[in-house]
Amino acid sequence: MATTTAYRVEPLETYRWAKEVRLKHFKEVMEAKEKGRMLVTGNMNAPKDLISGIGDYVYMGGEPWAVAVSREGGKDLFLPALEAMEKQGFARDMCAFCRTFSGAMFLGQTPFGPFPKPEFVLGMNQCDSKGKWFQIVADHFKVPYYLIDFGWPNSDGTLKPNKASLTYLLTQYGEFIDWLKKTTGKPYDESRLVHALSNMYKVRCLWGEVLQMEATRPAPLEYKLLLPFFLCLEYFSYKDEVVQLMTALRDETKYRVANQIAPLPNEKYRVLHDGLPPWYALYLFHFLREHGVSVVGGSNHTMFVACAQKPRADGSFNLMDPMDWDGIPKTFDEALKWRANVEYISNMFGLDTRVRLMFAKEAYRAWNGNGMIWIMDRGCELFSMGILEVKAALQKEGVPCMMYESNRCDVREWSWSQVADHMDAFLEAVGVPKSDIKRHLGGKIGEKE
Amino acid sequence: MLEKFEQTFDKHHEYAQQWKARTGGKVLGFFCTYVPEEIMYAANILPVRVVGGLEPQDVSEAHIAGMYCPFCRDCLAQGLTGKYDYLDGIVMSKSCMHMMQAYRSWEMHIPTQFHHFVGMPALVGKPASADFLYAEMVAFKSALEKWLGKPITDADLDKGIDIMNTNRRLLRQVYEARKSAPPKVSGTEAAAMVISSMLADKREHSQWLQEALQQLPERQDGPKAGTRLMVLGSENHDLRLFKLIESLGANVVMEEYCMGSRYFWNETVPQKDRLRAITQRYIERPRCPLKDVDERKRFPHILNLFKEWKAQGVLLIQQKFCDPHEFDIPAINKFLKENGVVTYFMELDITMHQGSVRTRTEAFLEMLELEAV
Ligand code: SF4
Ligand code: SF4
Numbered sequence: 001m002a003t004t005t006a007y008r009v010e011p012l013e014t015y016r017w018a019k020e021v022r023l024k025h026f027k028e029v030m031e032a033k034e035k036g037r038m039l040v041t042g043n044m045n046a047p048k049d050l051i052s053g054i055g056d057y058v059y060m061g062g063e064p065w066a067v068a069v070s071r072e073g074g075k076d077l078f079l080p081a082l083e084a085m086e087k088q089g090f091a092r093d094m095c096a097f098c099r100t101f102s103g104a105m106f107l108g109q110t111p112f113g114p115f116p117k118p119e120f121v122l123g124m125n126q127c128d129s130k131g132k133w134f135q136i137v138a139d140h141f142k143v144p145y146y147l148i149d150f151g152w153p154n155s156d157g158t159l160k161p162n163k164a165s166l167t168y169l170l171t172q173y174g175e176f177i178d179w180l181k182k183t184t185g186k187p188y189d190e191s192r193l194v195h196a197l198s199n200m201y202k203v204r205c206l207w208g209e210v211l212q213m214e215a216t217r218p219a220p221l222e223y224k225l226l227l228p229f230f231l232c233l234e235y236f237s238y239k240d241e242v243v244q245l246m247t248a249l250r251d252e253t254k255y256r257v258a259n260q261i262a263p264l265p266n267e268k269y270r271v272l273h274d275g276l277p278p279w280y281a282l283y284l285f286h287f288l289r290e291h292g293v294s295v296v297g298g299s300n301h302t303m304f305v306a307c308a309q310k311p312r313a314d315g316s317f318n319l320m321d322p323m324d325w326d327g328i329p330k331t332f333d334e335a336l337k338w339r340a341n342v343e344y345i346s347n348m349f350g351l352d353t354r355v356r357l358m359f360a361k362e363a364y365r366a367w368n369g370n371g372m373i374w375i376m377d378r379g380c381e382l383f384s385m386g387i388l389e390v391k392a393a394l395q396k397e398g399v400p401c402m403m404y405e406s407n408r409c410d411v412r413e414w415s416w417s418q419v420a421d422h423m424d425a426f427l428e429a430v431g432v433p434k435s436d437i438k439r440h441l442g443g444k445i446g447e448k449e
Numbered sequence: 450m451l452e453k454f455e456q457t458f459d460k461h462h463e464y465a466q467q468w469k470a471r472t473g474g475k476v477l478g479f480f481c482t483y484v485p486e487e488i489m490y491a492a493n494i495l496p497v498r499v500v501g502g503l504e505p506q507d508v509s510e511a512h513i514a515g516m517y518c519p520f521c522r523d524c525l526a527q528g529l530t531g532k533y534d535y536l537d538g539i540v541m542s543k544s545c546m547h548m549m550q551a552y553r554s555w556e557m558h559i560p561t562q563f564h565h566f567v568g569m570p571a572l573v574g575k576p577a578s579a580d581f582l583y584a585e586m587v588a589f590k591s592a593l594e595k596w597l598g599k600p601i602t603d604a605d606l607d608k609g610i611d612i613m614n615t616n617r618r619l620l621r622q623v624y625e626a627r628k629s630a631p632p633k634v635s636g637t638e639a640a641a642m643v644i645s646s647m648l649a650d651k652r653e654h655s656q657w658l659q660e661a662l663q664q665l666p667e668r669q670d671g672p673k674a675g676t677r678l679m680v681l682g683s684e685n686h687d688l689r690l691f692k693l694i695e696s697l698g699a700n701v702v703m704e705e706y707c708m709g710s711r712y713f714w715n716e717t718v719p720q721k722d723r724l725r726a727i728t729q730r731y732i733e734r735p736r737c738p739l740k741d742v743d744e745r746k747r748f749p750h751i752l753n754l755f756k757e758w759k760a761q762g763v764l765l766i767q768q769k770f771c772d773p774h775e776f777d778i779p780a781i782n783k784f785l786k787e788n789g790v791v792t793y794f795m796e797l798d799i800t801m802h803q804g805s806v807r808t809r810t811e812a813f814l815e816m817l818e819l820e821a822v
Binding site: 089128135154167353384388389 | 515517543545547566572589773775780
């Protein structure tokens, strides 16, 4: 039930570090050419860590760069980028990450300088857009394209692994490594890969620990604070620096729990937010915070805790079961096998509505939610797949639910007044007194945090 | 004879129900043409493709988001309103996320005895993909055996392969008859033949095709010569569209989409391991945009069809919100233009106004006439 207590509020020290990692990455991409480093592009969840066996490289992930175009780029870049895609004949309802990134590519511009040409493109085919998106990129730059396919196996609605699918992934990893050696002419050092993947493993263990602490009251962190870490988890977790960052985050979170330090002084209610946010309008989380609502988790939690877990042999799981630190992969084969498992679990979360529902229910229970919010992202079919079903099922169980329509990258589809109206009604259902409503936070398109 | 196909399409629910009563067999609905019908025929099952009712509906709203295509929403609506209550189960293979959502919602809300998902790889050009698909074929066959309580033997699979291949071969012959000027079969008739083949028992359908093929050489009431069009893009099973286009003096002589040539173009080539043979057929069939993710094999195939059927222009049709085709159409358009082909883009929606199709088609036909001058 909702409670009111005044907690100590302190900024999260490691937050700044996580943001620095992001900014440093943008710089690295821009400087890759002049420093003679190999630049590869592709989608964020492509197995870019496999490249580590040949040595130094910089990976430019489509999604974070699309977000950079829509946030850092401002109106002068994201609108022309979206229009550039339309000029090429691409429809306005296609994946907004793809349109923003590819539009900037057609313009030859990023928020930080000219759009760099990659040496090759590496994709992971998961939703309908990823494989096709990077086909456009590879065609544009006329560079080789290597795509790895998830395969969408038949499943029984649990996380029981599908052997054929795991073999499919593993075989493709092996073929990619061979292709990489041939294409770059460089030798492949397996121990480098083992190191990269054991980093990835450690980061997931640490992430799992952090998220599990979010169940305490007051929650030591909130969704918005977790976003730059989530980026590091998905994008750079093979790097040593990210292991250090996540270790610091875990330790700082422990400290906050022990001392009842919270991001908001009066956590009265807690909700989960499913789906990635509209990056250009993160003030909506300030809006919730001002109402004493702590957004303790969301799909980033349910999805990425899944990657930081070991489901049981029967396909069931408990979100509070952390990953086993003893399982750190030590050999090349172990590392690849573990990677295929993670790929499998994280994909099944989004691809099978039954699994998605199971996760949502379990997350709501485990994090003691008072309500659940979804973004119906018009620019992403994958994240929106099944959410109407999940919402209806939770509503049936008496969970206060709210869904707002938007587009996390195409700013033209954002209407704060409409979303705020929706939020008002939802907050009332959660129990937040109406008089608390404040709207002064939002408003300007592209406004940064 | 040719009316038989359109009539079957119009009354496909009645057809399937009568088939069931007549044979005592089971009927499975499938949502994507990558579902291996061979294995269902081997098990004496009638596979019927789930299609929409082509009318505006609102029952899908609560299940499928507004930015999903009207086709997948229409298909689910048919299930939710009980039109497919006679189905004993449903089968899906990995297609687009839109159709996947229709399948998942169906699975959750419409009780059936059997449901199965065949994991179809997107990358079809690699040996690893064939191995993965083969494992999925084995799993599908076992699931059917478990459900039916009896094994599916090699002889059964041979029967299934033969039923499918015969029908495919006959449809190819019909398509050959569209090469002449004027074509012996109109685009509307050909579309009715292909769509009805997804809905009727293929053994019966093949007999109808044979009869139709015998009558074709003597045919007097065939289409009049007109501007030869090729249609490609998203799925379309609305015969009204073809009727309207052809009523304006065009001959639709070829299509490349999953309700047309792509469905039946290649056969299963026998191998000792029948499931391997079936797997290979689905790996090698003309690709849908989602399976054409690496080297773009679709494009040369489209151009070959265009040339062989001596089309004069290409109508690119795209179902509203259809992502797979939204990704491919700009690149196809560019490719065709570079190869001297005149194209015209048209967005479709089941609630689409006929008047606007008429105006746009007329504009395209005029454009082609000017090109010819
Ligand atoms: S998951 Fe969504 S946003 Fe990401 S590539 Fe796929 S469609 Fe685009
Ligand atoms: S029309 Fe397009 S999006 Fe809709 S079901 Fe067909 S391929 Fe999928």
